[in-house]
Amino acid sequence: MNYTYILKCSDNTLYTGWTNNLEKRLEAHNNKRGAKYTKARIPVTLEYYEVFDSKEEALRRECEIKKLTRMQKEKLILSKKP
Template sequence: MEKNRHFFYVLECKDGSYYGGYTINPSRRLCEHNSGKASKYTRTRTPVSMIYVEEFEEKGEALKAEYAFKQLTRSKKEKFLCEAGERNAQSEK
């Protein structure tokens, strides 16, 4: 039996705002957001691009990451994304 995969993701919207969410299929979810079928928030802010994805083994952990991100101020969200990008760049070396 294949294990479920759970993802926390961040979108950057057309207006420069960020949207954090949860999904089990990031590529499908991105298509849903860009077609206006995913969330009321992104419906008027398309196109959106997925700028961050993190996989978790447990759904609850992914939902906790989403909640924590949504509690951050704009500047702290930018810092989180910057640090995540730096960690990703280091792990690719």
């Protein structure tokens, strides 16, 4: 499985990425072994994710989400909340 995800950082910014192991990647971000962007913004929390069969699909979706405005990303996050 491959995932595209959105994290909320401690400074309230949003970070979008992809991984093939969501739990391990979230742990890496919070242990300053994730992206350079999140290292200075821990702790991060997982706000949203989508599941894909292929890496290519996840990467494509990551690019799409990164082009969204913050407001559009927040709407996306809210659309998946129970």
